[in-house]
Amino acid sequence: xxxxxxxxxxxxxxGLVANDDRYDxxxxxxxxxxxxxxxxxxxxxxxxxxxKVTFHEDKEHCILFTSPEGKVYERHFSGNYxxxxxxxxxVKNVVYDILCEYTGHTLPWGTxxxxxxVKIITRLLEEGMSSKAAKQHFLSAYQTTEQKADISLRVAxxxxxxxxxxxxxxxxxxxxxxxxxPSRCLYCSFTSFPIKLYESMVEDYLxxxxxxxxxxxxxxxxxxxxxxxxxxxxxxxLSASQLERLLKKVEESFCLEDVREFTVEAGRPDSITxxxxxxxxxxxxxxxxxxxxxxxxxxxxxxxRAHTVEQVKRAYVLARExxxxxxxxxxxMGLPGETMTEVSHTLSEISRLKPDNLTIHSxxxxxxxxxxxxxxxxEGMLYGTTDEMLRRADQVAEELSMQPxxxxxxxxxxxxxxxxxxxxxxxxxxxNILIMEEKHTxxxxxxxxxxxxxxxSEDRIERTENVKDVKLYIERIEEMIERKRSML
Ligand code: SF4
Numbered sequence: 001x002x003x004x005x006x007x008x009x010x011x012x013x014x015g016l017v018a019n020d021d022r023y024d025x026x027x028x029x030x031x032x033x034x035x036x037x038x039x040x041x042x043x044x045x046x047x048x049x050x051x052k053v054t055f056h057e058d059k060e061h062c063i064l065f066t067s068p069e070g071k072v073y074e075r076h077f078s079g080n081y082x083x084x085x086x087x088x089x090x091v092k093n094v095v096y097d098i099l100c101e102y103t104g105h106t107l108p109w110g111t112x113x114x115x116x117x118v119k120i121i122t123r124l125l126e127e128g129m130s131s132k133a134a135k136q137h138f139l140s141a142y143q144t145t146e147q148k149a150d151i152s153l154r155v156a157x158x159x160x161x162x163x164x165x166x167x168x169x170x171x172x173x174x175x176x177x178x179x180x181x182p183s184r185c186l187y188c189s190f191t192s193f194p195i196k197l198y199e200s201m202v203e204d205y206l207x208x209x210x211x212x213x214x215x216x217x218x219x220x221x222x223x224x225x226x227x228x229x230x231x232x233x234x235x236x237x238l239s240a241s242q243l244e245r246l247l248k249k250v251e252e253s254f255c256l257e258d259v260r261e262f263t264v265e266a267g268r269p270d271s272i273t274x275x276x277x278x279x280x281x282x283x284x285x286x287x288x289x290x291x292x293x294x295x296x297x298x299x300x301x302x303x304x305r306a307h308t309v310e311q312v313k314r315a316y317v318l319a320r321e322x323x324x325x326x327x328x329x330x331x332x333m334g335l336p337g338e339t340m341t342e343v344s345h346t347l348s349e350i351s352r353l354k355p356d357n358l359t360i361h362s363x364x365x366x367x368x369x370x371x372x373x374x375x376x377x378x379e380g381m382l383y384g385t386t387d388e389m390l391r392r393a394d395q396v397a398e399e400l401s402m403q404p405x406x407x408x409x410x411x412x413x414x415x416x417x418x419x420x421x422x423x424x425x426x427x428x429x430x431x432n433i434l435i436m437e438e439k440h441t442x443x444x445x446x447x448x449x450x451x452x453x454x455x456x457s458e459d460r461i462e463r464t465e466n467v468k469d470v471k472l473y474i475e476r477i478e479e480m481i482e483r484k485r486s487m488l
Contacts, residue, residue, distance in 0.1 A: 015047035029113035110143030177446030189366030191448025270307035328357035334385035362417035397422035
């Protein structure tokens with residue numbers, strides 16, 4: 001790449017070329033984190049900037065970065081590049097240092113681009129490292145901020161304490177998906193269909209789902225079920241009597257003696273009624289979610305939630321009156337039109353309600369979401385998640401006597417932030433931790449549900465997916481069951 005090259009202003013691609021592609025994914029994810037998902041191509045023609053990576057057998061490796069202004073950054077480093085275990089973090093640190101120098105900023109998670117950063121600290125603790133040393137290693141090996149290292153350690157310690165009695169080998173969790181919602185939220189990428197349009201299919205959906213439940217209850221006989229999660233979609237989009245039949249079916253099909261948690265997402269306040277809450281309360285359900293996402297009416301309208309702040313409060317008060325003593329609330333940081341002012345308002349409203357769990361998400365630009373598809377329309381309104389928002393949320397959680405207990409990251413979160421679950425000790429959503437830890441099988445039923453089979457003695461994880469489309473799920477239910485049978 002020659003110096004002083006002119007980059008045409010209209011080109012927005014990054015060229016990544018390497019003589020060996022084994023680190024391409026790692027370099028790409030870092031580039032994406034710094035340049036907010038700018039397109040990356042394996043070419044040097046018609047691109048705005050170029051990363052050229054050359055590995056050598058007998059001399060130092062070289063990374064050359066040519067910026068859009070034509071400035072060249074050159075770094076050399078050594079090590080056996082064929083040993084990815086050994087060199088992966090070195091390569092990432094070299095790339096990271098170049099990008100920090102060029103952009104003039106750092107990333108909160110440093111070189112970490114994976115979904116489960118806590119797993120790294122957990123492993124270090126399991127290997128016998130002290131908390132202090134594990135945190136120090138995290139800071140120096142991955143260049144995270146002090147705050148991210150600290151929260152990862154707090155989450156790892158909390159997870160260990162919550163999961164200490166779980167014997168993964170013979171236990172499993174169950175997920176049931178109800179893929180209907182009152183309307184589609186702007187940022188949604190889940191399997192979700194508007195209930196009004198799909199009403200005529202709900203009965204057939206439940207019939208197919210009950211067949212899958214029958215299969216699962218037989219196939220898992222002899223294994224202990226420890227947690228159940230009914231999500232979706234919004235399960236409370238079903239009518240009270242459909243919900244009651246579903247819960248009865250679960251109760252009759254599985255032994256619930258060892259179930260430590262049974263969560264139902266009553267997510268959308270516009271789907272909640274007193275009758276449905278009573279159905280849930282008089283079943284084995286132990287935990288529900290009522291999700292405001294924001295406590296600003298203007299934003300709720302903008303993101304297509306079709307409910308008001310007042311409805312959130314009413315649904316929450318109703319749930320408490322019915323008797324629920326474990327209620328989660330989800331919030332999203334970085335929603336369109338929201339800055340620190342709106343987030344502060346939301347957090348102070350939530351702090352008055354005093355839920356038992358608080359889940360803080362950072363807005364992700366999911367490919368399949370309407371937000372991403374129509375992103376031009378929201379240009380100038382997406383101020384993103386900030387460190388300050390997450391710090392304030394952490395502070396509010398602490399004021400509510402909560403501790404962080406699970407954390408994960410997603411692709412396409414501008415600014416490379418994370419999602420964190422907080423809970424009052426003893427009320428943690430165990431299913432949420434189990435799905436992150438990947439230490440036991442999670443059998444997932446319903447349209448779009450993805451099962452994870454953990455064979456711990458072989459250190460192996462396999463997955464099966466159900467089709468997302470409701471009609472196809474109903475038509476091909478036998479095939480969905482067969483996919484599971486082959487795994488079990
Ligand atoms: S409530 Fe959840 S699943 Fe339903 S549309 Fe909104 S984001 Fe998607």
